[in-house]
Amino acid sequence: MLGSTHGTLTSGLRARVVACGDDARSASVHGTTAAATRAPGASAPVDAAVAACGAAAATAADLDVSGRPLYAPVPDLDRFFRPESVAVVGASDTEGRPHTGITRQLLAWAGRVGARLHPVHPSRESVFGLPCVPSVAELPEQVDLAVLLVRDPLPLIDQLADAKVRFAVAFASGFAETGADGAAAQARLAAAVAATESGLRLLGPNTNLNAFEEFRDDLEGPAIALITQSGHQGRPVFSLQQIGVRLSHWAPTGNEADLETADFISYFSTRPEVGAIAAYIEGLKDGRSFLLAADRAARAGVPVVAVKVGRTETGARTAASHTGKLTGADDVVDAAMRQFGVIRVDGLDELQDTAALLARARRPRADGVVVYSISGGTGAHFADLATAAGLGLPTLSDAKQAELHTWIPEYLNVANPVDNGGHPVGDERGRKIIDAILADPSVGVLICPITGPFPPMSDRLAQDLVDAAEATDKLVCVVWGSPVGTEVAYRETLLGSSRLATFRTFGNCITAVRAYLDHHRFTASYRSPFDEAPRTPSPSFRKAQALMRPGQQLSEHAAKQLLRAYGIRVPREQLVTSAAAAVRSAAQVGYPVVMKASGPQLAHKTELGLVKVGLTSASQVRDAYRELTDIAAYENVPLDGILVCQMVARGVEMVVGAGRDALFGPTVTVGLGGVLVEVLGDAAVRVPPFGEPDARAMLGELRGHALLAGVRGAPPADVDALVEVILRVQRMALELGDELSELDINPLMVLPRGQGAVALDALAVCR
Numbered sequence: 001m002l003g004s005t006h007g008t009l010t011s012g013l014r015a016r017v018v019a020c021g022d023d024a025r026s027a028s029v030h031g032t033t034a035a036a037t038r039a040p041g042a043s044a045p046v047d048a049a050v051a052a053c054g055a056a057a058a059t060a061a062d063l064d065v066s067g068r069p070l071y072a073p074v075p076d077l078d079r080f081f082r083p084e085s086v087a088v089v090g091a092s093d094t095e096g097r098p099h100t101g102i103t104r105q106l107l108a109w110a111g112r113v114g115a116r117l118h119p120v121h122p123s124r125e126s127v128f129g130l131p132c133v134p135s136v137a138e139l140p141e142q143v144d145l146a147v148l149l150v151r152d153p154l155p156l157i158d159q160l161a162d163a164k165v166r167f168a169v170a171f172a173s174g175f176a177e178t179g180a181d182g183a184a185a186q187a188r189l190a191a192a193v194a195a196t197e198s199g200l201r202l203l204g205p206n207t208n209l210n211a212f213e214e215f216r217d218d219l220e221g222p223a224i225a226l227i228t229q230s231g232h233q234g235r236p237v238f239s240l241q242q243i244g245v246r247l248s249h250w251a252p253t254g255n256e257a258d259l260e261t262a263d264f265i266s267y268f269s270t271r272p273e274v275g276a277i278a279a280y281i282e283g284l285k286d287g288r289s290f291l292l293a294a295d296r297a298a299r300a301g302v303p304v305v306a307v308k309v310g311r312t313e314t315g316a317r318t319a320a321s322h323t324g325k326l327t328g329a330d331d332v333v334d335a336a337m338r339q340f341g342v343i344r345v346d347g348l349d350e351l352q353d354t355a356a357l358l359a360r361a362r363r364p365r366a367d368g369v370v371v372y373s374i375s376g377g378t379g380a381h382f383a384d385l386a387t388a389a390g391l392g393l394p395t396l397s398d399a400k401q402a403e404l405h406t407w408i409p410e411y412l413n414v415a416n417p418v419d420n421g422g423h424p425v426g427d428e429r430g431r432k433i434i435d436a437i438l439a440d441p442s443v444g445v446l447i448c449p450i451t452g453p454f455p456p457m458s459d460r461l462a463q464d465l466v467d468a469a470e471a472t473d474k475l476v477c478v479v480w481g482s483p484v485g486t487e488v489a490y491r492e493t494l495l496g497s498s499r500l501a502t503f504r505t506f507g508n509c510i511t512a513v514r515a516y517l518d519h520h521r522f523t524a525s526y527r528s529p530f531d532e533a534p535r536t537p538s539p540s541f542r543k544a545q546a547l548m549r550p551g552q553q554l555s556e557h558a559a560k561q562l563l564r565a566y567g568i569r570v571p572r573e574q575l576v577t578s579a580a581a582a583v584r585s586a587a588q589v590g591y592p593v594v595m596k597a598s599g600p601q602l603a604h605k606t607e608l609g610l611v612k613v614g615l616t617s618a619s620q621v622r623d624a625y626r627e628l629t630d631i632a633a634y635e636n637v638p639l640d641g642i643l644v645c646q647m648v649a650r651g652v653e654m655v656v657g658a659g660r661d662a663l664f665g666p667t668v669t670v671g672l673g674g675v676l677v678e679v680l681g682d683a684a685v686r687v688p689p690f691g692e693p694d695a696r697a698m699l700g701e702l703r704g705h706a707l708l709a710g711v712r713g714a715p716p717a718d719v720d721a722l723v724e725v726i727l728r729v730q731r732m733a734l735e736l737g738d739e740l741s742e743l744d745i746n747p748l749m750v751l752p753r754g755q756g757a758v759a760l761d762a763l764a765v766c767r
Helices: 013-018 045-052 098-113 154-162 180-195 231-243 261-269 287-300 313-323 330-339 348-360 376-388 398-404 429-438 457-471 488-494 506-524 539-545 556-565 579-589 618-634 692-700 719-735
Strands: 085-089 116-120 145-148 167-170 201-203 223-228 247-252 274-281 304-308 343-345 368-373 443-450 475-480 500-503 573-576 593-598 611-615 641-646 652-661 665-672 683-686 740-750 757-759 762-766
Touching: 085 098, 098 116, 145 154, 154 167, 154 180, 180 201, 223 231, 223 261, 223 348, 231 247, 231 274, 231 348, 247 261, 261 274, 261 287, 274 348, 287 330, 304 330, 304 348, 330 343, 330 683, 343 348, 343 506, 348 500, 348 506, 368 376, 368 429, 376 443, 376 506, 398 429, 429 443, 429 457, 443 457, 443 506, 457 475, 457 488, 457 500, 475 488, 475 506, 488 500, 500 506, 539 556, 539 719, 556 573, 556 593, 556 641, 556 740, 556 762, 573 579, 579 593, 579 618, 579 641, 593 618, 611 618, 618 641, 652 719, 665 692, 665 719, 683 692, 692 719, 719 740, 719 757
Parallel strands: 085 116, 085 145, 145 167, 167 201, 223 247, 223 274, 274 304, 304 343, 368 443, 443 475, 475 500
Antiparallel strands: 573 641, 593 611, 593 641, 652 665, 652 740, 665 683, 740 757, 740 762
């Protein structure tokens, strides 16, 4: 029915859509943020450039077209974690007082890190034998870190700034976690810190002593750096030290009035000793800051594993009351984390196991996973779970299977999973089997589930696995299923190896291995979307601005003009206000036609009977015009006219939209469209900026993505055209983010390959 004007797409599609007007980097911007202008320390050339701005407004080069920062400085936190001098304001040595225990712990910690400690108290001459000064102003030297054991830290901020203190920790509670009054008090505290010119940074309030724990210094290898908003939730990860996993830092961020999770992710990503970052997050202070930090970690290849509270309404509500920050719409949070390579897990046990594996395992040589067990039942069970989770279990070659049958009876399956029948693990055959599997070039991971101890054979199996792990650069994992966990084979043999990954459950092993393979695939091809994000408005922006009506929903006709301004194809159509004009328009548009009521308050025209399809004559057009206007009058729906539209050939009905998230700002959504869009709920979301690969990945996440490939004889859809629409909607969301509250193109009819995509209907709501 519709002749296509859609051109052939090339690999440069993304650049063509996004690059309009990007060469001019000095255009005015919409605004600045603290994250873009404040830089107490920086470790890269870009960071140094941003840091040089100080408190001045960021330049256009630092911000995208929506006014959001494109770079975040790395705070220099060396003197926070390893200060040379520490002040304890409110120090006490009176037994039975809460501050006494804290002071004692800080004294011990200062001794371990080699810091000089200065107690501060207005009415004490000494604390634990150390000279005490009455105020911060009378400290004998400039200190790196001040720990504030006072109920209200606000009056101290200017004193700390005058004394050139670099970092302060506020333990006090009663801030944003308590409600509106507490939130106001926290805002005043944050404003006071931001107003200082000395570069003072604040941790807290509502934080604790986790940063000053005693860390084991006898462990080697890459370490986990830990970030938590609730100290208790970090205990499982901290306890990994007891089984030989190194921990380097613990940042308890609390309410994040100043320093936030993003600052610590950025800092830890630059530390050579950090192999992985583990985070427990209740709420994000700023979505863009978090994404910039995750981007930095992805560029550096440092995995970030996170538990993010708020998957349910109850969890979100509880987290908000705890930390006083937004938890964010969970589908957007989930998509944003996945988009920037943050590995989201649900449980603290998954957090510790996944972070430990990612911190210590080397880059995979291959993606293939082989399951090796002494029991066919165990192997089959594990293989089912692993395959369902998306792990690839390649069938071993005939030659490899023949080699394994040298030591394993012929009647046992060795294709993968490999079943040795039990007896070979008790002699020299056990190690030969393991080595033969690891020698296969398709194998990157060997997993041996041991559901329960069976000494002495399980002891020898454990030792063979450890010896093999120490001798290979491939990943060897063991699942020790015994509920006891006191066996020598587990406590000494398996946990005694830093090269072997040991788990207690099938599920945690599979989660960690999948994250390990996914992380390295992700970082191997990662390109930061911030490098190519648009910085200046396109010509489309100026056209679109003229169509915006603040606070109003646009009519379908106006919404389609908005799409047309951004190069999104719409049907031929005319807006008419009489039956005679409708007949003339139908002749110009070409029969058959569709007629629809158009008005600023119309969202669901089909339900009201305000759409007529397949009209083939002038008499049908006249009758349809009268019927549509009569229905609108009866329903008391104001119209700006009746649309006479070209009828478009059938294709795959999709929905593409833009919205705003409280944390991340503009978002873009794609899904299966049509009248059942709410029922199907099959959609994928991304947070701009993103490129063409992410737009295509969105389509792969849809449960109904097979429809685009063509089913039951239907031709493949024009996926390239759909991707182009997604990227153009992204550009619209970025440029109109301050003016456009919501956009829905539904349906977007995706025609057969090479014929394009046409927006049949659109809804736009202005802010």
